[in-house]
Amino acid sequence: MRYHVDQVVRHHTEQLYKMEIGGGLVAQGDIYSTRRNKSEAKALALYMKDEIRMGETTLTLGVRSEQIRGAETTYNNADGSFESKTKSDEAVILPGIGIYTQLNPNMGLLAGVHKGFSATPPGQEGDLDSEQSINYEMGMRLDASNSEYGQGEIIGFLNDYSQLTGTCSFSGGCDNSAIDSQTNAGAALVYGLEAGWQLVPEVAGFFLPASISYTFTQAEFANDFYDQNGVFGNPDNNIVEGDELAYVPEHRLNLQLGIQQDAWKVNLSALYQSEMRDTPGQGSIADSEIIDAYVVVDLSASYQIIPALQVYGTVDMWLERIT
Numbered sequence: 001m002r003y004h005v006d007q008v009v010r011h012h013t014e015q016l017y018k019m020e021i022g023g024g025l026v027a028q029g030d031i032y033s034t035r036r037n038k039s040e041a042k043a044l045a046l047y048m049k050d051e052i053r054m055g056e057t058t059l060t061l062g063v064r065s066e067q068i069r070g071a072e073t074t075y076n077n078a079d080g081s082f083e084s085k086t087k088s089d090e091a092v093i094l095p096g097i098g099i100y101t102q103l104n105p106n107m108g109l110l111a112g113v114h115k116g117f118s119a120t121p122p123g124q125e126g127d128l129d130s131e132q133s134i135n136y137e138m139g140m141r142l143d144a145s146n147s148e149y150g151q152g153e154i155i156g157f158l159n160d161y162s163q164l165t166g167t168c169s170f171s172g173g174c175d176n177s178a179i180d181s182q183t184n185a186g187a188a189l190v191y192g193l194e195a196g197w198q199l200v201p202e203v204a205g206f207f208l209p210a211s212i213s214y215t216f217t218q219a220e221f222a223n224d225f226y227d228q229n230g231v232f233g234n235p236d237n238n239i240v241e242g243d244e245l246a247y248v249p250e251h252r253l254n255l256q257l258g259i260q261q262d263a264w265k266v267n268l269s270a271l272y273q274s275e276m277r278d279t280p281g282q283g284s285i286a287d288s289e290i291i292d293a294y295v296v297v298d299l300s301a302s303y304q305i306i307p308a309l310q311v312y313g314t315v316d317m318w319l320e321r322i323t
Contacts, residue, residue: 001047007040012170012179035179036075039122043068056102064094072123086123090130100141111138116159121167121180128182131165139194150199157192164188164221166231174229183231185239187222190248209258209267217252219245221280233279243280247291249273263304271296 012035016028049062070088075081096114103109118131139155164185168174174181198211220242227237233246251274258267275293277285302312 002043002045004043004045005041007038009038011036033077033080036077036080037123038073038075039070039180040072041068041070041119041122043119058100060096060098060100062096062098064096065092066094066117066119067091068119070119070122074123088120088122088124090119092117092130092132106142106144108141108143109139110141110155112136118165120165120182123180124182129163129165129184131161132163133159133161135159148199148201150197152195152197154193154195157194159190161188161190161222166227168229168231174231178229181229183227183229184225185221185227185232186225188220188245189222190217190219190245192217205261207258207260209256209260211254211256213254215252217248217250219248221245234281239280242282244277244282246277246279249276249293264302266301267299269298269300271298 011033013031014034015031017025018028019025044065044067046065047062049060052059052061068088068090070090071085073085074083076083094115094117096112098110098112098114100108100110112135114135116131116133116135120128120130136158137155139153141151141153142149143151164187166183166185168178168181168183170179193216194214196211196213198209200207200209202208221239222241224238224240227234227239230237232239234243251272253272254269256267256269258265260266272295273293275285276291277289278291279289281289296317298314298316300312300314302310304310
C-alpha cells in the first residue's frame with residue numbers, strides 16, 4: 001500500500017523589455033502576474049502479486065488499484081484573491097500477467113500483458129480521459145554467465161494506446177491560459193524490439209566487462225485529431241492517422257567496454273541515437289523538422305580506497321553530430 005500527497009503552487013510573472021539600438025535592454029512597466037494557482041493531489045495505491053510455479057514455468061499475476069483525488073485552486077492574477085476551485089476524482093484497476101518458462105539451464109522464454117495508466121492533471125475542464133494502454137511483450141533470455149558466452153536477451157514489445165495524452169507546458173511554448181491543460185490524442189501504437197548482451201571475460205588477471213544494447217522503436221498515431229494546444233508539436237495542429245510521434249528515435253545503440261582489477265576500474269561508453277522528428281509527420285523528414293543523429297562518448301574511472309570510500313572521475317558528453 002502507498003499513500004502519496006503532493007502539490008505545486010504557481011505564481012508566474014512577466015517583465016516586458018525594450019531593446020534599444022546598441023543592444024541595451026530597458027524595462028517597460030512593472031512586473032505583472034500572468035498565472036496564480038495551486039494544484040494538489042492525494043493518491044492511494046494498492047498492489048497485490050502472486051507467483052505460481054509449475055515445474056520450470058512461473059506464472060506471475062498482479063493487480064494494482066489507484067484512487068486519486070485532485071484539485072486546482074485559481075487565484076486572481078492582480079491581487080491573489082480566491083477565484084475558483086475545480087476538483088476531480090479518478091479510480092482505476094490495473095491488472096497484469098507474466099509468464100516465464102526455463103527451456104534449459106541457460107535459456108528461457110518470457111511473455112507478459114499489462115494495463116498502463118497515467119492520471120489526468122488536477123483541475124482539468126471538459127470531457128477528458130486519462131491515458132490508458134495495453135502493453136505486450138514477448139522474448140527470450142539467455143543466461144550463460146558461467147561460460148564465455150555471457151548473458152543476453154531479446155524482447156519485442158507493443159504498447160497499444162486506446163488514449164494517448166499530452167500536457168501543455170510553458171517550455172513547450174503553450175500560452176499562459178493553457179499551461180498544464182491536457183490534450184487527448186486518441187489511439188496510438190508504439191512498438192519495437194530491445195536486445196542486449198553482456199559478458200565479463202578475464203584475461204591475464206584483468207576483468208574486461210563488455211555490453212551492447214539496442215532498441216528499435218516505431219511510434220505512430222492511429223487516428224486523426226486536431227491538437228488544439230499544439231502539445232504534440234505539429235505547427236498547424238492537424239494530426240492524421242499514420243503520423244509518427246515527435247522525439248522518438250528509431251534506433252538507439254549503446255556499447256560499453258571496461259577494464260578492472262582489484263580496487264580500480266575504467267569504463268568507456270558510446271551511445272548512438274538516430275535522427276528523429278521534432279514535429280509529427282510521415283515519410284522523409286524535412287530539414288527544418290529534423291533532429292540530427294549523434295554519438296555521445298563517456299569515460300569514467302574509479303578507485304576503491306577502502307570499503308567505505310571510493311574516488312572517481314568522469315568525462316561526459318563528447319558529442320558529435322551525424323548529418
